[in-house]
Amino acid sequence: MAKNDKLYDLIIVGGGPIGIACALEAEKKALSYLILEKGTVVNSLYNYPTNMQFFSTSEKLELDEIPFISKEAKPSKQEALEYYRRIATSRRLNMKLFEKVEAVENACDVFQVTTTKSNHSARNIILATGFYDLPNxxxxxxxxxxxxxxxxxxxxxxxxxxxxxxxxxxxxxxxxxxxxxxxxxxxxxxxxxxxxxxxxxxxxxxxxxxxxxxxxxxxxxxxxxxxxxxxxxxxxxxxxxxxxxxxxxxLTGYRPNFKMLKSLGVKLEGKMKKPVYDSQTMETNVPGIYLAGVVCGGLETHKWFIENSRAHAALIAEHIANK
Missing domain, CATH: 3.50.50.60 (FAD/NAD(P)-binding domain)
Structure with a gap:
């Protein structure tokens, strides 16, 4: 463990809606956690088109049954930014922004995470990195x-x-x-x-x-x-x-960070480069490394989105708590 560094139960890489959902579930299980986000809160949503309107209705974008009130049935980008930011603020989530993960190493069942600003240690890693950063x-x-x-x-x-x-x-x-x-x-x-x-x-x-x-x-x-x-x-x-x-x-689509997945030893299968993980726990073939959200689909980036991957957070927190 790095000098003067706290050992967290889990580090969440990615501060988007699913990363926030993982933090909320970790708190329910009394698990210590840290969110590392390379940009601002829900950075991918921030970079969506100004006038974007979600396909999903607001209740399907809600986290932890916290009401999402929008002017219309399908909320706008600005409404979503306000909603997720308010959750991060009101719940006082442990989040470090503008801190990009550069490397993750496993030493004696403890993951050492090196970022652009510091070093952190955790027993488990959740990758909730989405797919919007790398265009095809x-x-x-x-x-x-x-x-x-x-x-x-x-x-x-x-x-x-x-x-x-x-x-x-x-x-x-x-x-x-x-x-x-x-x-x-x-x-x-x-x-x-x-x-x-x-x-x-x-x-x-x-x-x-x-x-x-x-x-x-x-x-x-x-x-x-x-x-x-x-x-x-x-x-x-x-x-x-x-x-x-x-x-x-x-606008030819985007892809997950396969380079990071490979560097961590996560196996990718088939032409769609689908990461290997247990659908009941979300743990990959590498013990202690979990996936949440869009990254689970590999190149099938249309398969997972906020609406149907919120459940990943609870599965992961339950599995880590029971270890």
Whole structure:
């Protein structure tokens, strides 16, 4: 154990909703804990688009039966930030912010955690790291240009600009519609032959109708092959298309930090790189290391979300308490 360092029952890596849920369950079991978050409270939610509205209703985003009151049935990003921040404040959660985990080592059944600011020790580690930090890259020439973004925030930046939105998921559809309504000239570039079937049911008809009327252009069965300062080159069924372009929003999805999982010895299975864990306890193949939230699905990032992974926290706390 590091000098002058407290030995915690568990360290939670990630201060998002599921990390907070794990802390609340740890308190119920009288387990000492520390949340380590590389950014602000619920950092991933903070970096979601400004105008984002959740798919889930507010009660399905609640933690520990603490009421989540929202103006509409499906809460906004700002309402969620306020809700989770108030939980962290009112419950006085033991949380260190802007402290990124750099390494975890197992020494005599005690995990030594090195961060950008300090060292900590714990008997158990919970990885509640989500998936929003690592975008799926297109791996095409020009992707490094300043006009290319893998995250979308606010449509105002793209007003009166020629914008290529890559993807057909919720994030891509929301961006395309918002930018179009702020005066942007939007072209969606979609690898498949239609808008994704998991797009929010109240949004999907909107974007399909905008495409049908020509307000938003869409190239299906297409992909960008090269990005230049003023143009992009697209391959559509073997035909090369050149478009004038000011910005590229490559909203092609995100992935968990597999490098961290591998470094800890957690096994990954199959093409989807699903981490190995016991679904009854959430403990991985490495004793003392647990998974909670989206990270459990590997590349299937649509499988777990706040609504259905809140239960992971109670399973983990119960298992650790009974050791």
């Amino acid at each position: 890259l297109m791996n095409v020439p020009g992707e490094e240009l300043h006009k290319v973004f893998h995250y979308y925030d606010d449509p105002h930046l793209y007003a009166f600009q020629k914008v290529a939105v890559v993807g057909a998921s919720n994030s891509a559809v929301d961006a395309a519609l918002e930018i179009y309504r702020k005066g942007g000239d939007v072209t969606m570039i979609v690898r498949g032959n239609e808008i994704g079937d998991r797009v929010k049911y109240w949004v999907k008809p909107d974007v399909e109708n905008r495409i049908k009327e020509g307000s938003i252009k869409a190239l299906f069965n297409a992909q960008i092959v090269k990005i230049e300062q003023d143009i992009i080159k697209i391959d559509q069924k073997g035909q090369e298309i050149t478009l004038e372009n000011d910005f590229v929003l490559a």
